[in-house]
């Protein structure tokens with residue numbers, strides 16, 4: 001074999017190879033869309049904070065383990081709004097209101113909202129006053145009114161029930177097509193050469209899989225295959241296997257068997273990443289298992305979050321502890337701990353306000369909430385879940401790092417994998433941080449959160465059946 005692919009760093013820095021490549025590559029600059037977010041380099045990591053130990057997950061049988069049986073859940077309507085054709089308003093013949101498809105969960109914001117948009121919502125609540133709709137006087141006309149024949153309503157389409165894997169595949173389709181289209185365009189009945197491997201490596205890195213995984217995949221491909229034809233399917237198989245290798249060690253069911261009553265779960269994360277929604281979805285799962293659940297509306301900044309949680313409580317039969325907007329979040333956590341202990345509930349799920357990881361005062365407030373919880377039970381919170389919005393891309397790596405230090409995150413939930421082509425970020429996070437990934441979300445519906453399976457995820461992202 002005469003030809004050898006230059007490594008990613010070789011290409012980046014012009015050299016032939018870079019054996020001592022740094023762990024974090026220059027290209028992995030965070031892509032934080034929030035207006036006041038700083039780059040990780042600028043991030044003032046609170047120096048006084050010690051690295052909280054990542055709690056080891058027990059080996060007890062989990063109550064929320066990966067789904068293995070047949071999936072009987074209903075199909076969830078796509079969350080991406082349809083693109084409506086432009087309407088010629090001069091030809092407005094009717095007053096029919098077009099109702100948008102609503103998700104089956106009580107949410108206020110669209111899934112496309114960025115963390116930054118949610119951040120501004122949190123810090124400066126803006127009251128939107130709905131303007132009364134103007135009623136146009138009916139145009140006077142001497143022409144006789146021609147009755148418009150009512151169009152018969154289309155026969156209701158029988159909704160096809162999708163299994164979780166099908167929903168996962170559908171949700172991850174943007175991420176997987178970014179990869180598989182790229183792979184198909186490179187591996188077109190040509191013999192494998194260095195240029196093809198370099199192109200593939202670029203596609204894998206652009207898909208946020210991380211440099212290490214991208215290099216592992218191209219190295220494995222090059223092994224004994226130079227000057228041989230290789231099909232896109234073969235490449236996808238290898239991609240799936242390598243991704244699964246990285247994810248297998250982090251795919252852990254959420255273990256709520258601490259033996260404590262309540263088992264306390266603290267939900268933390270950046271604004272709009274899906275904390276409240278995930279609490280609702282978890283509450284449903286736990287209630288279905290016959291557990292008693294209490295929800296603490298610790299996001300006291302946002303009135304809508306409290307309301308949202310109350311609705312989840314009603315829907316799932318979980319008691320909700322809430323206070324007025326603006327109340328002290330630590331005080332609320334204290335009350336919730338007291339109440340849940342007195343009532344001996346199985347699981348207490350505590351919501352917190354969203355906060356950008358580089359806002360030191362907000363991170364201090366989170367530490368205070370944790371200190372207060374510990375006054376009731378020094379081992380609590382027994383689980384600290386960080387929700388990550390997959391659409392955030394590389395910035396999620398920094399969120400894991402800072403929330404890990406401040407709040408002692410024990411596990412991750414990645415949401416909104418349906419709204420992005422950057423689902424590969426989960427692989428980069430797993431490779432870098434090694435924190436357990438318990439659940440992934442692929443939609444706003446209550447059924448769209450499932451225990452994380454490395455095999456399913458890697459097959460889906462590689463576009464395998």
Ligand SMILES: Nc1nc2c(ncn2[C@@H]2O[C@H](COP(=O)(O)OP(=O)(O)OP(=O)(O)O)[C@@H](O)[C@H]2O)c(=O)[nH]1
Nearest residue numbers: 107109111271272273274275276277354416441443
């Ligand atoms: N498409 C999609 N949307 C999701 C998913 N999970 C949550 N969302 C939506 O994301 C939006 C924000 O969710 P919330 O649960 O309010 O987020 P939060 O982290 O509690 O927000 P803050 O309280 O502002 O920090 C809502 O519109 C949810 O419906 C998901 O997996 N996919």
